[in-house]
Amino acid sequence: MRLTDWQLAFEQHLLSETQIANSGFAATLLGGPTLDVETGLAIYHNAYLSRLQEVLRHDFGAIWYWLGDDEFAALTEAYVRRYPSAHYSLRWLGERFAAFILEHLVAGQSAPLAELARLEWAFTLAFDAPQGQPLTLNDMAQLPPEAWPGLQVTLAPSVQQLLCRFNTLAIWRASKAESDFPDSQALAPAHICLVWRHQNVCHYRSLEPAEMCALAGMVTTGWNFSELCSALAVTFGEGAPLQAVTWLKQWVQDGLLQRRVP
Amino acid sequence: MSASLPSLGYGLGLRSEYYQQILEQSPAVDWFEVISENYLVQGGKALYYLDAIAERYPLVMHGVSLSIGGPHALDTDYLKQIKQLAERIQPAWISDHLCWSRGNAHQLHDLLPLPYTEESLYHVAGRVRQVQDVLQRPLVLENVSSYVRAKADDFTEWEFLNALAHLTGCQLLLDVNNVYVSSRNHGFDAWTFIRNLPPESIRQLHLAGHMDYGDYVVDTHDHPVCDPVWALYQQTLEHLGPVSTLLERDDHFPPFEELLTELSKARELGATALARRALCA
Numbered sequence: 087m088r089l090t091d092w093q094l095a096f097e098q099h100l101l102s103e104t105q106i107a108n109s110g111f112a113a114t115l116l117g118g119p120t121l122d123v124e125t126g127l128a129i130y131h132n133a134y135l136s137r138l139q140e141v142l143r144h145d146f147g148a149i150w151y152w153l154g155d156d157e158f159a160a161l162t163e164a165y166v167r168r169y170p171s172a173h174y175s176l177r178w179l180g181e182r183f184a185a186f187i188l189e190h191l192v193a194g195q196s197a198p199l200a201e202l203a204r205l206e207w208a209f210t211l212a213f214d215a216p217q218g219q220p221l222t223l224n225d226m227a228q229l230p231p232e233a234w235p236g237l238q239v240t241l242a243p244s245v246q247q248l249l250c251r252f253n254t255l256a257i258w259r260a261s262k263a264e265s266d267f268p269d270s271q272a273l274a275p276a277h278i279c280l281v282w283r284h285q286n287v288c289h290y291r292s293l294e295p296a297e298m299c300a301l302a303g304m305v306t307t308g309w310n311f312s313e314l315c316s317a318l319a320v321t322f323g324e325g326a327p328l329q330a331v332t333w334l335k336q337w338v339q340d341g342l343l344q345r346r347v348p
Numbered sequence: 349m350s351a352s353l354p355s356l357g358y359g360l361g362l363r364s365e366y367y368q369q370i371l372e373q374s375p376a377v378d379w380f381e382v383i384s385e386n387y388l389v390q391g392g393k394a395l396y397y398l399d400a401i402a403e404r405y406p407l408v409m410h411g412v413s414l415s416i417g418g419p420h421a422l423d424t425d426y427l428k429q430i431k432q433l434a435e436r437i438q439p440a441w442i443s444d445h446l447c448w449s450r451g452n453a454h455q456l457h458d459l460l461p462l463p464y465t466e467e468s469l470y471h472v473a474g475r476v477r478q479v480q481d482v483l484q485r486p487l488v489l490e491n492v493s494s495y496v497r498a499k500a501d502d503f504t505e506w507e508f509l510n511a512l513a514h515l516t517g518c519q520l521l522l523d524v525n526n527v528y529v530s531s532r533n534h535g536f537d538a539w540t541f542i543r544n545l546p547p548e549s550i551r552q553l554h555l556a557g558h559m560d561y562g563d564y565v566v567d568t569h570d571h572p573v574c575d576p577v578w579a580l581y582q583q584t585l586e587h588l589g590p591v592s593t594l595l596e597r598d599d600h601f602p603p604f605e606e607l608l609t610e611l612s613k614a615r616e617l618g619a620t621a622l623a624r625r626a627l628c629a
Contacts, residue, residue, distance in 0.1 A: 087500070088467070089419070089462075089463065089465070089467050089468055089471060090419045090452070092463060092498065092500075093418070093419045093448060093451060093452070093460075094419070094451070094452050096451070096460060097451030097452060097453070097454065097456060100451075100456055100458070101454065113499075114498060114499055114500065115496045115497065115498060115499060116496070116497050116498070116499050116534075117496065118532075118533045118534040118535045118564070119535040120562075120563035120564060121495065121533045121534075121563060121564035123496055125495075125563075125564065126495035126496035126533070126564075127495075127496060129495045129564075129566060130458065130460070130495060130496070133458055134456060134457070134458055137457055137458070138457065170453070170454035170455070171454060171455040171456075171457060172454065172455060173455060174385065174413035174415075174423060174426050174450070174455055175385050175388060175413065176385075176457060177385075177389070213392050213393070214389035214390060214391055214392035214393075214394065214395075215390060215391055215392065216390040216391045217390075217391040217392075218391075243390075243391070244391070283391075283392060286392065286393040286396055
């Protein structure tokens with residue numbers, strides 16, 4: 087058997103649902119004095135699946151906690167059979183897990199679970215995203231008064247935005263605290279959750295609609311500070327500049343923003 | 349007979365569980381080995397600690413994804429990232445495994461054994477040369493533990509390693525535990541394996557623990573080093589002279605002090621072996 091054919095047979099053995107290897111492939115192998123070929127191949131077969139499942143337990147700890155060992159094992163086995171790893175780094179193994187949950191489970195169960203998977207994946211993305219150059223309060227203090235009206239910002243590279251239609255954050259917090267889960271509930275209205283890394287620690291926060299609109303105006307629409315104040319005047323009247331400064335200070339303190347490069 | 353490559357002394361695998369203690373306590377560890385893939389990221393805590401620890405300790409890069417014996421084309425993007433990381437932390441050397449970890453279609457994330465045939469030898473040798481051309485330095489390859497072997501083998505594993513080093517100028521990372529594990533599983537003599545390797549090519553040694561199931565042994569890196577592996581290690585050092593020695597632990601992480609104690613044991617046993625070697629010289 088040529089090397090590439092032998093490796094293809096080995097790969098098919100690892101990816102198959104049964105740990106009993108194809109007899110033609112097994113016949114190309116030797117065991118040892120007390121380790122037969124079947125057991126040797128089973129060691130590789132089990133190691134393949136258990137290694138991938140261990141990574142998913144780490145990256146989706148809240149889903150594991152929610153589903154329990156058996157259901158989580160069944161779900162993750164189905165996932166890695168459907169989407170075998172495509173990246174050399176196991177760090178990317180869970181990239182399609184939320185989408186797979188939507189494909190694999192019935193809608194009533196899948197929507198809140200997929201949302202929890204997206205939240206957990208957002209933490210993974212934030213964890214090792216590029217550092218960027220987040221604005222600091224010191225940067226703001228050194229900004230000359232004439233530069234304030236034209237100030238434009240964008241989100242720091244680690245910031246992930248997640249639309250939450252369910253009480254996913256409460257469920258995630260319960261898993262972290264290893265406490266009883268609240269029942270899954272739809273939120274009305276849905277809210278935006280931010281997940282980001284600041285000073286090497288991951289953070290998360292829900293935003294009220296007014297604050298989210300203000301932030302989106304600056305980081306997505308491209309408002310400068312003066313335009314933010316104008317937009318807020320509709321709701322806050324003369325208090326708009328104070329509200330704008332309050333939010334801006336909070337976002338900068340949180341490490342959410344960096345200067346928009348013209 | 350002596351190893352010609354200079355020794356860095358006694359090192360530990362750098363694991364995130366111990367980052368903070370390493371920075372706060374500056375432990376008496378001569379060097380650290382980093383898993384390259386853990387740092388092929390764009391930012392975050394891992395790179396922060398890596399940079400800080402690189403300022404204080406010599407580092408060595410140890411990869412698990414090169415798949416030097418794989419059926420696919422070499423991943424040039426991966427190699428480029430390895431090279432960039434090397435430029436960042438200036439490792440004393442770069443190692444990976446004599447194995448394949450990626451199949452025709454998918455990443456398999458295991459250190460899979462190769463048939464030790466002429467076909468494999470020339471396949472791997474060509475790819476080692478490619479890697480060395482990119483990295484501009486000798487690649488260091490580690491022997492892996494295995495649980496099956498191919499009937500088609502033309503060579504023993506040590507003959508294959510010898511031939512590969514001869515053909516390519518690559519260097520060897522001799523994992524003493526892996527030799528022990530494979531010797532138990534396949535029924536060969538561990539010392540025959542080690543004494544037949546080219547001493548001048550051995551850049552580094554690995555020590556680790558395993559799970560012994562009686563009829564077979566599984567390389568798990570989650571236990572302390574066992575007595576037969578310590579004995580084999582001493583015999584190896586007595587044969588080779590000083591070689592950089594790395595204690596690996598990849599799971600069931602004990603308190604850092606326990607690892608330091610185990611590293612001290614490696615130093616003491618190593619010193620005894622080297623003293624015996626000096627006496628016999």
